[in-house]
Amino acid sequence: MADNKLDGSTADVLLNDLNDFKDIESLKSDLGFDNLDEVVYNSSSSFDISEIADLLLDNIDEFVFITDAASKNIVYINKPLTEALGLKQPFVGTCYSIIKGRDEPCKECKSICSNDDKFHINTLVDCALKDDFIIKSRNINLYDRTYIINVAIQKKIKHSVVDLDTTFNDVIAPYTIIFSKNIHNPDILLYRFLEHLGTSIDANAVFMYEHVQLTDENGKNKSGNDQSDVIKSKLTKILLWTCQKKEYDVAHQNAPVDILDSILTEQIVKNYTHENDHYCALPVLLDEKILGAVIIKNANEDRLKTLTPCFKTIINLMASALHNRIMQAEITNYSNLDPLTKLKNRKCLITDIPSLSVAKKLGVIFINVNGLKNINNTSGIDKGDTILKKTASLLKQLLHQSEYIYRLGGDEFIGIYPDIDEHEFILLSDMIKAFMSSDKGFSASVGTSWINSGMTIQNAINKAESDMYTEKKKYYRISKNENERYRIQNDLIFDILEPAKIQELIAQDCFKVLYQPKFKIQGDVAQIAGAEALVRLIINDKVIPPDDFIPALESAHYTHLIDYFVFETICKQMRERLDKGEKILPVSCNFSRHSIIRPEFKTKLKEILNKYDITPNYIPLEVSEHSSTEHHKELVEVTEKLSKEGFNISIDDFGTAHANIYTLADLTVSEIKFDKKLIDNLGKGDDEKLTTILGVLITMCKKLGIKTIAEGVEDVVQKEILKNLGCDEIQGYYYSKPIVEDDYYSKL
Numbered sequence: 105m106a107d108n109k110l111d112g113s114t115a116d117v118l119l120n121d122l123n124d125f126k127d128i129e130s131l132k133s134d135l136g137f138d139n140l141d142e143v144v145y146n147s148s149s150s151f152d153i154s155e156i157a158d159l160l161l162d163n164i165d166e167f168v169f170i171t172d173a174a175s176k177n178i179v180y181i182n183k184p185l186t187e188a189l190g191l192k193q194p195f196v197g198t199c200y201s202i203i204k205g206r207d208e209p210c211k212e213c214k215s216i217c218s219n220d221d222k223f224h225i226n227t228l229v230d231c232a233l234k235d236d237f238i239i240k241s242r243n244i245n246l247y248d249r250t251y252i253i254n255v256a257i258q259k260k261i262k263h264s265v266v267d268l269d270t271t272f273n274d275v276i277a278p279y280t281i282i283f284s285k286n287i288h289n290p291d292i293l294l295y296r297f298l299e300h301l302g303t304s305i306d307a308n309a310v311f312m313y314e315h316v317q318l319t320d321e322n323g324k325n326k327s328g329n330d331q332s333d334v335i336k337s338k339l340t341k342i343l344l345w346t347c348q349k350k351e352y353d354v355a356h357q358n359a360p361v362d363i364l365d366s367i368l369t370e371q372i373v374k375n376y377t378h379e380n381d382h383y384c385a386l387p388v389l390l391d392e393k394i395l396g397a398v399i400i401k402n403a404n405e406d407r408l409k410t411l412t413p414c415f416k417t418i419i420n421l422m423a424s425a426l427h428n429r430i431m432q433a434e435i436t437n438y439s440n441l442d443p444l445t446k447l448k449n450r451k452c453l454i455t456d457i458p459s460l461s462v463a464k465k466l467g468v469i470f471i472n473v474n475g476l477k478n479i480n481n482t483s484g485i486d487k488g489d490t491i492l493k494k495t496a497s498l499l500k501q502l503l504h505q506s507e508y509i510y511r512l513g514g515d516e517f518i519g520i521y522p523d524i525d526e527h528e529f530i531l532l533s534d535m536i537k538a539f540m541s542s543d544k545g546f547s548a549s550v551g552t553s554w555i556n557s558g559m560t561i562q563n564a565i566n567k568a569e570s571d572m573y574t575e576k577k578k579y580y581r582i583s584k585n586e587n588e589r590y591r592i593q594n595d596l597i598f599d600i601l602e603p604a605k606i607q608e609l610i611a612q613d614c615f616k617v618l619y620q621p622k623f624k625i626q627g628d629v630a631q632i633a634g635a636e637a638l639v640r641l642i643i644n645d646k647v648i649p650p651d652d653f654i655p656a657l658e659s660a661h662y663t664h665l666i667d668y669f670v671f672e673t674i675c676k677q678m679r680e681r682l683d684k685g686e687k688i689l690p691v692s693c694n695f696s697r698h699s700i701i702r703p704e705f706k707t708k709l710k711e712i713l714n715k716y717d718i719t720p721n722y723i724p725l726e727v728s729e730h731s732s733t734e735h736h737k738e739l740v741e742v743t744e745k746l747s748k749e750g751f752n753i754s755i756d757d758f759g760t761a762h763a764n765i766y767t768l769a770d771l772t773v774s775e776i777k778f779d780k781k782l783i784d785n786l787g788k789g790d791d792e793k794l795t796t797i798l799g800v801l802i803t804m805c806k807k808l809g810i811k812t813i814a815e816g817v818e819d820v821v822q823k824e825i826l827k828n829l830g831c832d833e834i835q836g837y838y839y840s841k842p843i844v845e846d847d848y849y850s851k852l
Contacts (some may be wrong), residue, residue, distance in 0.1 A: 125490065166255050171199045173243060173250035176209055178202055185256070199254075203348050274413045275304075283421050290429035291343075297422055298398070305411055306404035308381075309346045311359050313339035314396045314426065315368075320389040339364045339397050359383065359399040369398045373395065373415060381796045384408060386415060390423040395430065398422065408654050442491060442511040445496035453510045453518065460508065463522035463558035467529035468535060469503070470551040470568035471495070473515040474579050479546070518565065522558065529554045537575075549575040570602070606657075606665045609643070616640045617673045619691065621850035622813060622835045625827045632851050634690040636726065636815075637674050638842050639666060664699040672712045674723060677845055679716040687852050691753055692724040700727060700742050724752040724775065740770055747772040754813075759801075773810055780816025783836075787821035799829045806830065 145611040161168050167185035171178055176198040181191070189202065200206045232260045241254045278300055286293035294312055302310040317337045341358060367374075367387050371394055376383040384400040398419070400408070411418075441451035448456070459464065462475050473495055492515070499519055508520035518808050521529060533552040540548040551572025553564040609615060619635040641648040657663045669695045678688050699705060713720060725746065727739065743753045752774035759782045768776070778798065785794055814826050816834035826834055842852075 112529045146507075166257050167198065169254050169256070171252045171254065173191070173252050176200060179251065195428060200419060203256075209213070220794075242811065250534075275411065276417055279303075279418055279421055283425070287425075287428075290432060292423045293425045294422065294429065295343055295345065297418070297425065298343055301398075301400070301411075301418070301763050302345045302347060305400065305407040307347065307400050308402040309344065309357060310401070311357075311399040312343035312396065312422075312426075313359070313364065313367075313399065314342045314430070315394050337368065339367060342396075346752060359385075359397075359401075363399065364397065368394065388419055388423045388426055390427050390823075395423055395426045412420055429505055441789075445511050447496050447499075447509050447511045447517070449510060450512045453512070456508060456520075456598045457561055460520060460522055461558040461561050463561075465524065465526070465554070465556045466520060466522040466550065466558055466561065466564070467524050467526075467533065467554045468561075468564045468568040469519040469521070469533060470553075470572040470803055471517040471519070471536075472549045472572055472576060473517075474549055474576070476515040478585070490693070493714055494546075498539065502539065504531075518568070520561075524554075547579070549573075549579055551575060558729045560715045573602075579662050603662060603665065606662055609641070610669050612667070614642055615669060616844075617670055618644060618842040618844060620835050620841045620842045621851060623839050624833055625823060626830070626832060630839065632689065634692070636692045636835060637670050637694070639670050658696055658698060661698050663696040664702055667695045667699045668708060668712070670694075671709065671723065672715075675712055675716040675718045678718055678722060681849065686849065688722065690722050690724055690752075691851065692726045694726045694728075694756065697728065697739070700739060706744065706745055706749070707745075720746075720750040721752060724754045726754045726756040726777070743772045747774075768805075768808065775813060776812035777813045777815050778831075780836075783814050783822055783826075786825050787819065795825060795829070798826075800831045 161182040163180070164184070167188065168180075168182040169178055169185055170180040173603055178197065178199050181189075191202070198209075200209050204210060213650060239254055239256045241252050244251055258402075264408055279297065282296045282300060283293065286296060298310040298312055301307075312644075313394050315337060316339075327778070344357060346357075360376070360383070363374075363376050363378070363383055363385050366376075366651045367385055369388065371387045373387070374385050376385065382402055384403060386398040387394055388396040388402070431741065440455070442449045472490060476488055476491065479491060492511070495517060496509075496511065499517060503509055503519045503521060504518060506520070506521045510518045510520075512518055524532070529552070533550070537550045537552075540550050551570065551574070552570045553568040553571060555561070555564045607629065616639065618638045618640060620638055621635045623630045624633045638648065641650075641653050654663070657666060674691050675692060678691070681688050697732060702708075709720075711723075715721075727743070744843060753772055754775045754777060755768075755771070755773055756777050757779045758776040759779045782798065786798075802812050811832045812830075813833040814822075814831050815835050817823055817826065817834040817838045819838055823834060823838055
């Protein structure tokens with residue numbers, strides 16, 4: 105921090121002289137004596153100065169002490185400080201024990217960062233001197249040792265009250281200190297400003313207001329009037345400081361409306377009298393734009409006049425802090441709000457749960473829009489977005505007394521109503537269920553749960569979600585002939601959409617893990633390179649295709665149970681082979697986007713790997729490219745962390761989504777798999793364009809060090825085209841269909 109001079113200070117003169125020290129010779133000259141042989145460092149850590157220097161330092165008003173930078177031992181104290189501290193002998197310990205009465209060095213000690221070019225200013229609070237001091241410190245090197253020269257200067261602003269003879273620098277110094285100490289916490293910074301401002305001018309109260317516009321997300325103000333011609337705005341109170349030493353009622357205290365209106369229109373410093381109270385209004389401006397206002401109530405007029413020349417500088421500091429506060433609020437809102445619906449998001453729900461858990465009772469409403477994917481496919485994404493915004497708007501109307509409404513992602517919403525009686529919540533939830541099932545162009549499945557203790561809020565959320573999926577099953581059964589995605593699903597699939605049922609099927613060995621081998625094709629002979637793990641569901645000897653049960657599990661957000669099961673099965677089988685001394689090759693496992701964004705995802709994978717002592721490079725993680733379209737930020741963060749842990753990331757279904765190149769540029773990817781839909785058209789008629797595109801992609805991946813794999817290869821023509829294009833590996837029925845574990849390992 106730059107040196108803030110306090111005019112007329114003898115110590116400043118001394119320190120300004122010391123600031124020019126370059127070597128020992130200049131030290132001799134500046135102090136006015138030729139022989140510095142008496143300046144010695146002895147084994148008792150005492151630092152003796154010539155009588156001239158001693159006399160000089162003992163006859164100034166400021167307190168001076170010198171410390172050893174390494175040990176913090178005081179090696180010199182001048183007479184005024186010795187007397188003030190009541191010391192009988194000067195060299196008795198460290199600066200933190202003598203000055204501050206502490207057992208260990210002060211955390212705020214600036215000696216580590218002080219250097220030969222600058223003074224560093226700190227405030228001594230609650231020190232042995234029982235007063236508030238500013239300490240100015242600077243390093244100096246003598247005889248290969250570093251010492252810190254400290255001058256403790258008593259503040260001219262005593263007890264935060266401005267003396268009438270203070271200078272501009274005296275007034276501003278405390279604000280700069282407050283600013284530097286609290287720059288990363290604008291709310292505390294602004295309150296400290298108000299506190300010091302109020303006490304220094306002996307005011308009853310100081311208010312801080314922030315400028316806001318009265319518009320909602322639809323461009324209308326809170327009263328519903330169109331804002332196309334006039335944008336209304338106001339100043340909203342955000343902070344209040346009051347003088348605790350005076351009788352002052354802080355309840356419902358606000359600045360008069362006419363004062364605030366005047367600030368918005370005139371934007372100049374003004375004095376007002378309102379109901380026998382005197383107000384001083386200061387607009388807070390940044391680049392001629394009003395950010396807010398500071399209102400001072402019943403200040404000492406003489407002290408206020410003394411402060412007036414400093415208003416501009418003080419307000420500039422406040423404007424910077426207020427701007428920082430506004431920017432932090434905008435960043436927080438951006439990260440905690442869903443950009444489409446303007447509801448709170450999943451991250452905000454996690455943040456709010458601790459405060460909600462203290463509620464004595466609360467109700468949870470879990471909502472899932474029915475058939476949203478089908479709407480997006482048939483009517484367009486814009487239509488789907490419109491339905492999501494309508495759902496959000498309906499929730500805000502129906503739960504208008506609750507601020508806890510969230511869009512969890514995709515088609516899911518949740519509303520939490522704290523401190524509501526059970527019978528009231530039942531009436532509310534029945535109304536919402538009836539409203540969401542009514543004919544309005546779309547419908548939603550609604551699940552509810554009420555608890556009498558917020559401590560079990562997570563259980564209530566889970567129960568409401570389960571209740572919602574019970575309603576969702578009814579929708580699927582009713583609309584299965586209208587909804588193409590679920591047309592082939594039967595009641596058997598609906599019945600497994602419960603976590604307990606899925607775990608039961610896993611225990612009964614109904615989920616079977618198969619291996620789809622991969623083959624290297626660059627060379628004279630194709631060689632097996634590994635496999636992809638696939639899963640099949642068999643119930644009562646009936647094989648349920650993955651295209652049936654996987655979408656159902658994804659819709660219910662239960663795919664993580666199957667993903668973890670397959671991953672652990674592969675690890676277990678690898679460990680069994682290794683224990684027999686047999687060879688293993690990498691086997692990739694698929695993970696849905698719902699699994700990837702789960703908070704325990706990375707920890708769970710590492711836990712399973714450690715259990716079976718398998719290194720992550722043996723199990724590449726296949727991620728569907730479609731994952732990046734809905735949760736791209738989360739996917740980037742997770743894949744980057746997993747890559748650092750040694751996992752290889754493979755992008756599945758490459759070439760069928762809209763973000764191919766963007767995916768490669770943004771994600772930490774080891775390999776990509778071309779989707780079967782691309783491979784199906786190779787060798788069939790005019791495929792020149794497709795061949796050219798695949799060739800460009802393969803060449804690009806080679807330059808990026810990314811392995812290329814083609815899935816769904818079924819004939820020799822497709823294999824030869826891919827080989828000529830430089831594709832690394834293929835998988836498909838041409839070489840092998842999905843096979844059981846023993847058949848796969850026999851191929852090795």
